Amino acid sequence: MRLTAFTDISLRIVMRLAVARREELMTTRAVAGLLAVPYAHAAKAVARLSELGLVEARRGRGGGLQLTEKGRRASVGGIVRALESAGDVEIPEGAVAYLCGPLPFMRDARAQLIAAGVAPRDVHYEVFGPDLWLARGQEQD
Template sequence: MRLTAFTDISLRIVMRLAVAHRDELLTTRVVADMVAVPYSHAAKAVARLSELGLVEARRGRGGGLQLTERGRAASVGEVVRSLEIAGDVVGCEDDPPCPLRAACRLRTALRQAQEAFYASLDTVTIASLVASPTGPVLLSLPSPE
């Protein structure tokens, strides 16, 4: 299974925010540059992460981004499920529809594999993702001058 670029960008942003000092507020532009993603993509990811209650985004002077306690405690599986587009792994109902769809066992096997993938990510928290050696690397990412 392959995650969308949107989910990858969102997870990178969450990881960088997870290692920020409690009083450190980073702007979307700074975080985008740090994790090497286009600003427009980061802005969309931050908006979605904010909707999910994982990131607090404050506007204006003195504003910035912070990971919420919910975001810090969230499992990677929970985050990925929330960001990925729900649906089948394969397009059984595409146009034209698969002629095997009425008696197919592949779709069920792929759904089970997808759930096993998410279940394995449920055991990983955002906080555990940024433990050493990852945390120090995230903190060393250069910010734009």
């Protein structure tokens, strides 16, 4: 899997904050310097991680960045799915999607495509294993 630079920077920020002491507050500028990434890119990633509830960003004197409890419990896969969701991609009318991958990925991608207006009949997938959607009562239409 190839990650976007944005997701890479975001994951590196989460990992750096995960090893920080609980009382240690790091600024976005400090994290950008440690990771050798442009400040603007780090600031954008911090803003998105904050929107997702993974990072708490406090401004002003005594402020800084910390992982939230949700951020400490989050899986790498969950963070990647949240950052690379189809919600950030404009889906053209009449789009047809072809998916192949692990079932959790395909379930999430299918749900996002349908929420974005793609008809369920236009979402095609190749599953290596049992058809777990039918077992869970989710029909394909």
